[in-house]
Amino acid sequence: MENxxxxxxxxxxxxxxxxxxxxxxxxxxxVFEKGDHGRDKVCGDxxxxxxxxxxxxxxxxxxxxxxxxxxxxxxxxxRRELDWxxxxxxxxxxxxxxxxxxxxxxxDAAAAAGADVRFRTEAMPVLEGDRVVGVEARASSxxxxxxxxxxxxxxxxxxxxxxxxxxxxxxLGANRVDGETFGLAxxxxxESPRHGSDHLEAMxxxxxxxxxxxxxxGWMFPAGDGTVNIGVGALSTMKGFKKLNLNTMIDSxxxxxEPEWELxxxxxxxxxxxxxxxxxxxxxxxxxxIGDAAGLVNPMNGEGIxxxxxxxxxxxxxxxxxxxxxxxxxxxxxxxxxxSFLRTGRRFSFLIGHPWILKTGLKFSVSTESIANITLSVxxxxxxxxxxxxxxxxxxxxxxxxxxxxxxxxxxxxAA
Numbered sequence: 003m004e005n006x007x008x009x010x011x012x013x014x015x016x017x018x019x020x021x022x023x024x025x026x027x028x029x030x031x032x033v034f035e036k037g038d039h040g041r042d043k044v045c046g047d048x049x050x051x052x053x054x055x056x057x058x059x060x061x062x063x064x065x066x067x068x069x070x071x072x073x074x075x076x077x078x079x080x081r082r083e084l085d086w087x088x089x090x091x092x093x094x095x096x097x098x099x100x101x102x103x104x105x106x107x108x109x110d111a112a113a114a115a116g117a118d119v120r121f122r123t124e125a126m127p128v129l130e131g132d133r134v135v136g137v138e139a140r141a142s143s144x145x146x147x148x149x150x151x152x153x154x155x156x157x158x159x160x161x162x163x164x165x166x167x168x169x170x171x172x173x174l175g176a177n178r179v180d181g182e183t184f185g186l187a188x189x190x191x192x193e194s195p196r197h198g199s200d201h202l203e204a205m206x207x208x209x210x211x212x213x214x215x216x217x218x219x220g221w222m223f224p225a226g227d228g229t230v231n232i233g234v235g236a237l238s239t240m241k242g243f244k245k246l247n248l249n250t251m252i253d254s255x256x257x258x259x260e261p262e263w264e265l266x267x268x269x270x271x272x273x274x275x276x277x278x279x280x281x282x283x284x285x286x287x288x289x290x291x292i293g294d295a296a297g298l299v300n301p302m303n304g305e306g307i308x309x310x311x312x313x314x315x316x317x318x319x320x321x322x323x324x325x326x327x328x329x330x331x332x333x334x335x336x337x338x339x340x341x342s343f344l345r346t347g348r349r350f351s352f353l354i355g356h357p358w359i360l361k362t363g364l365k366f367s368v369s370t371e372s373i374a375n376i377t378l379s380v381x382x383x384x385x386x387x388x389x390x391x392x393x394x395x396x397x398x399x400x401x402x403x404x405x406x407x408x409x410x411x412x413x414x415x416x417a418a
Contacts, residue, residue: 006030006118008321009137009157011125011170014043015307016293017163018108019314022060025115027322032118032155033109034125034139040106044275046189047100047231048202048223049307051092052383056311058093062107067099068226071200073378077207077364082374092384096202098223098231104307127160127173127289134160134174134288159321159328162291163314166278176283176291183351185218185277185304188248189233191225192256193266199224204381205258206364208234211250215361216240217354219303220255222263230263232256235277235304239355248274277304279348284336285329290317298340301347303381309340343385 008024010017013035025031035041049057049067057064071094072085088094113119125139136156140149164170167177178184203222210216218236225231234251236243252272256265281297284290292298293310300306313336320328320335354360367377379385 003136003154003156004032005156006032006136007157007325008032008159008161008318009125009155010034010117010161010163011127011137012163012165012293012295013037013109013112013119013121014105014163014165014293014310015108016295016310016314017161018105018112019056019060019311020161020163020292020318021112021117021119021314022108022115023315023318024321025112025117027318029318029322031112031116032120032157033112034120034123034137035109036124037121039109039121040102043101043105044189044273045101045307046187046221046223046233046235046304047098047104047225048221048305049097049099049104050305050383051086051094051096053305053308053311054096055092056308056315059315060108060111060311062111064097064099066103066107067097068198068224069200070096070098070202070224072096072202073381074201074203075368075374075377075381076203076205077368080365080368082368082371083201084371084374084378086382087375087379087384089384096382098202098225100225100227100231125155127162127170128154129173132287134286136160158288158325159317160289161314161317162289162295163293163310165294166276167281167295171281171291171295174283174286174289174291176281176295178278178297179280179282182280183301183348184238184279185235185299185301186238186246186248186274187218187233187235187277187304188252188272188274189231190252190272191229191269192232192263193228193269194224194230194263196263197224197228197230198226203259205255206367208236208251208255210242210246211254212242214240214242215357215364216246216251217351217360220252220259222259229269230265232259232265233272237301237351237355239351241355241357248272277306279344285333287329290329290332292317296336298336298344300344300380300383301351303383305383308383312339 284296292313298309
């Protein structure tokens with residue numbers, strides 16, 4: 003059995019960020035990634051200014067990414083094109099960086115920092131009572147038809163960065179909270195002469211095939227490499243969500259944006275994924291969950307890369323400071339930073355699950371430039387417990403107001 007300080011299950015942005023930070027601070031780190039180096043992850047590929055700030059903190063070279071100045075929001079006949087704000091905390095630009103390249107850059111940085119990265123390797127926690135004491139890992143062959151022998155690693159801390167809850171989460175009791183919001187999204191790529199645009203585009207006024215307003219949005223994210231990432235996402239709080247056909251939705255949305263963006267044929271089959279937005283537990287003796295595995299996804303835009311990067315760095319920092327108390331301190335600080343905002347987002351999702359409220363809310367969200375700037379801050383993940391100004395005050399009031407209304411919202415939620 004090999005002994006390490008930290009074992010990380012999952013080599014996406016969250017896991018890689020934890021590995022980079024911990025290895026640079028002198029910890030012995032091993033990372034287990036089921037996929038290949040540079041494996042694709044179905045995603046919108048958009049990076050908020052918050053994500054760019056985290057990548058800058060990790061000293062990741064972003065020369066390969068396409069720089070984005072702001073967001074164009076479309077609700078009905080109203081368009082608002084706004085630049086990201088300049089703040090003391092985050093840069094005034096975002097990016098689009100396809101996940102094949104983003105994830106490769108991050109995991110390469112982890113390896114360069116000294117982390118032992120094992121690709122094509124599946125790892126599961128090892129429990130002694132209720133404590134995680136390490137992992138069992140098994141590598142697959144090049145053709146994936148055979149697996150090698152099981153290797154055991156004793157670890158002072160195991161970090162779960164395995165994405166949406168699955169087998170690892172079930173072992174640790176970190177499943178999604180029943181009845182809470184989650185999302186589904188689908189995306190593909192197409193060629194477009196507007197691939198070099200410096201604004202993301204979000205169409206907030208989506209409808210399903212029956213004409214019902216959908217709580218979600220369609221996006222056009224220019225990648226700067228000849229292509230755009232085109233996709234749609236929806237929240238589980240709408241009536242008929244279980245019958246929602248994502249392929250039909252993206253085809254319908256594509257027909258709307260195709261003329262303006264001069265889209266070529268889809269470059270690959272549209273692929274869908276689930277967006278986790280809650281978890282029953284994000285820590286326990288000997289382990290923590292970070293990123294998507296911890297339910298750290300903004301219900302109002304489906305974005306989670308920035309939270310993954312930040313939570314990964316935070317988990318590493320808490321371990322380096324004091325290994326024995328790291329899980330509980332990590333959970334407390336993640337909660338202080340994100341819980342209020344994400345809780346408000348989940349409650350808000352139940353509100354806009356009602357079509358008539360959604361329709362009115364969309365008109366209001368872009369009705370004036372001042373209000374649209376608040377919407378921009380929410381869509382850009384620029385709001386949390388320490389946000390100053392109008393956006394922070396609005397979210398504080400929303401948290402209080404929706405907290406009172408939450409029981410009613412859940413009782414009257416539209417049947418899926």
